[in-house]
Amino acid sequence: MQGLRRTIGLNFNEHQQAVINIWAPNAKRLSVKTASSIVVLQQQPHGYWGATSNELSEGEEYWLLLDEQLLPDPTALSQPRGVHGPSMALSLGYAWTDADWCNPALEDYLIYELHTGTFSPEGDFNGIAARLDHLLELGITAIEVMPIASFPGERNWGYDGVFPFAVQHSYGGAAGLQQLVDLCHAKGLAVILDVVYNHMGPEGNYLNEFGPFFTSKYQTPWGEAINFDDAGCDGVRDFVVENVLMWFRDFHIDALRLDAVHAIRDFSARHILQEIRLQTDELMKQTGRVYYLIAECDLNDPRYISDLSKNGMGMDAQWVDEFHHALRVSAGEPRKGYYADFSGLAQLAKSFQDAYVYTGAYSEERQKRFGRAATAHPAKQFVVFSQNHDQIGNRMLAERSSALYSFEMQKLLAAAVLLSPFIPLLFMGEEWGAGSPFLYFVSHTEEELIAKVREGRKAEFAAMHLNGTAPDPQDEQTFLDSKLNWEELEGQQQQQLFKWYKQLIALRKHEELLRRPELSAVRCQVFEEQKCLLIERGLSGSKAFICCLFNFSNTRQQLAVPAHMTLIEKIADSAVGNGNTLTSFQPESFLAYSAYYV
Template sequence: MTWRLPFGADLEQDGTARFRVWAPRAEKAQLTLRDRDSRKTVPMERNGDGFFSASARGWRPGSLYTFLLDGKKERSDPASRFQPEGVHGPSCLVDPSRFEWRDEKWKGLPAEDLIFYEAHIGTFTPEGTFESAISKLPYLKKLGVTCLEIMPVAQFPGARNWGYDGVCLYAAQNTYGGPGGLKKLVDACHAEGLAVCLDVVYNHLGPEGNYLADFGPYFTDRYRTPWGPAVNYDGPGSDRVRDFVIQNALYWVHEYHVDALRLDAVHGIYDFGARHILEELNGAVQAGARGLGRSVAVIAESDLNDARLLRPPKQGGYGLRAQWSDDFHHALHVSLTRETGGYYRDFTGPADWAKALRDTFVYDGRHSSYRDRRHGNNARDLPGDRFVVCIQNHDQVGNRAFGDRLSTMTDFSGQKLAAAALLLSPFLPLLFMGQEYGEKNPFQYFVSHSDPDLVEEVRRGRKNEFLSFGWKDIPDPKSEETFERSRLDWTLPGTREHRKILALHRDLIALRKSLRYSGRMDKRSFRVHADPGNGWIAWESRPAGRTSAAAVAAVFSFSDGGHSIRLPFRTRSFTEILNTEAPKYGGSAGPVRTGREGVIPFTGRGAVIGKIA
């Protein structure tokens, strides 16, 4: 059965355009249509349950339309597929069947094979468009990542934004290239064997151009998010709001062929109904994926440390495929930088990173001094590939006052150590664009709102957000210079130091794949050793059920200066596979092969991976 969007605008093969909108707050509605040659107003019929509908012949893709509510408020379609003039302008008729997909053989990738590469379309390339990103896909393929994760693209105000101020959930951003550009990018990714994960925002809408409240009870004052009114998932009228969001998820899967959805900040989604919106949304997506014969993963960003997101509904969970886990990042960040401001004060360094490797959540019911309460629950029994981890992402870089990257906070050896710690963890790794070659440019917070009062409010909010970190003199989010500073510098991968860390990332990803395919990246087979006092962590892994198979081990040292580490494994025979301080990666360490003494020399911070007999 072919999926069709049950509201919005639909173009029939006979040239009829059909329109349907949910507007229970309006007594009457009219449809206005226009193109270069003509303009027409059509009364809309009230159908019950708050819906209005109309049809018109002779209109084609590219024609513009709006809804006039009660003769006063002219608004774009809440389910508009394209906003060529931005959030305050009219909607545009789009015929989804006109795009010629070439990915009919693409069925997606197993979720456990995903290695994410997070990119912001506006700053990923000099042009900042969907189509310009296509030129970088061979580079990503060679790097070894398997999934391009695209930050939100739902239409936002202006041309400069992270995407979390989107207000037209069905419209791909006009300045990036609109729906045609995004489809070309997804199609090209699949041609390269790359999956696509789209970041979607269902916890709030942006403050400018958000006209949904004129149509119906899309928002509630029963709860409030840090970003504005909460979406109404459990109050009067919420059935249609839930359907609007669920259909949006299905829309990206069916009309844009995306392979995964990353749900932004689900801790800002409030639903006390009998069936949580996350469970219902995931169920609908999985049913749609089965119908398409494809694999589609629903992944949550959450700071709740709540395994319920992943547990099956029969165990009281929501059944999502994976969730982000910040504890891995925070513990590793503190180990590398020794930063203790803000939420980093909850983390001690290597000891907490060892706990993250063993248990996933560092805060699994422990008391958090930052929150002044117990936080999280136990996820130790869940496989590592149910969690996405990183050492950089848009939040952990961009939500620093100056958007400084790890490459500016730790030395070259520290960057390489961090890469090994991430890519040789039992979790699903995520790279943030440019991290693989040690990008130096910051990724700062930027907006291009047109309302001066709103811009001033954003400026105040950013300053207040960083008080607990002690950061002052925040870059101006509205300044175009802030945006331009955040673009990637694509000249760097060809320079000496950056070329070497890029080579390390490629080799680590290749090694990760070979270890995973041989069963050695399974968290259940990991045995973690730690000596936080001396600044080192180690793990060993042997394929489950294969006691005679060779084990693989890794040792991570966070100590500066020359030193040695005695292997904590039962066997002391160790043969190096990869050393982050090898000359090919810009270091000076020689090959490591130990005998009975089982001692590994380190020239400073670094990681060594090898076989143990």
């Protein structure tokens, strides 16, 4: 049973002794080597090697000497000289000031996704800290930080991490992340961390030198699968569970976003996600704090967000790409690649009511019947967005909505997300219509790998039926072009959009009919010919509701007030000059009224 102290890797006890416990079933001999000493580890049961020593001190660099090979520690807490360099011994002790912090209820999360390296000119945790007041003004309640596990070089989206326990040194390392989380809590912001347990990056990946971290039983888009159910998998499972607990316990992270859990291959009697849920629940009992697990999953399988008591995976919530796809096609996105399965308004209406679009219907893109309805699952279990890192970065030129849609359509998209019954997520800079792209970038050092990354991107865009050439992921300029330009926020149109986002967030927070997400009280009416959608947001048993109307067409529309409702007061209007009414509805605009049922 994992508890209130990390049990693997190199850690320091209360006497400042180094307590070492490394899983290396492949080793015949294993030692810890520093510039001045060698600590010989003793073989333990089940592939572990351990020792307690006074020979190591905090801040000291070390290698693991596996038989005759010098390797960095796969459980290291710091890699100051990169993924090929020595590890650094650290204690995760920190003088926390957040004893009174209380993680908000999941339905109160308003998420802002950001990438540490491109969010600010500084490109580190201090750069995030300096701009938290901007997010507070916006009305955000939680930031989501893209992966920060150590990766090759200093430029990466984060999904090529190879040292899951080591916070990227160029971002500020472990202490920098702890300081950021402490500051966020002081300002009333929750912190979500994006973690990757479906694969490991290729460069600097020494895991198989230590033990069977991967298995050829399954193939994933990244090669051999992480070994969660094959021979020798126990040490791998411990490795991942310990990582989860570390973020919650030692960094006070409030929620983890688990990347692409559909790519995890595990046929154990207890799936690794279930094990993570059980161990997280035990940690919550020990600490008295609440931690959330949010999965990225494209299977439309409610088992992932079902309770363990129902043989579910126990995730608290999941991302819903289908809401994004239906929304973007409604706004005019060409039906290519994974958008080919989406026709627009009718499917967007279904997603507003059911979260998933495909719940057993035939998918042309997947060439099979797909999905299952998430009946009885509350709206707080679904995270929706009109933009995120994937949906921007997966485009060849990584255009944001600001480069694809009119100013008015951007406001309409914001309203669809922020006034939906689900948990809304914004991507950094969208609140002012940032002009910078969010391109895919890396800083590998191996020429063969760099060539494979370039070819892989070309193949991906060919599958999306796109012509042309994507910017070179390895070129530093690609990374620099992806940085937010905060001076844009001073522009007149950017300020207008920022104020609109603030208005929508305030409306969601303070209007009870919007703040309390209840899917059973969501009603939709589609006007296909007019390309309009009417959404009713209310509460069960109440005659009061909010009428939200979306005009996705590029012409003025005339709509009659439905017979079952009486409009009371206009509460939001995206049209300049507040000129919208139901009988004269401007192009590409959003309108909301308080109303009651007749």
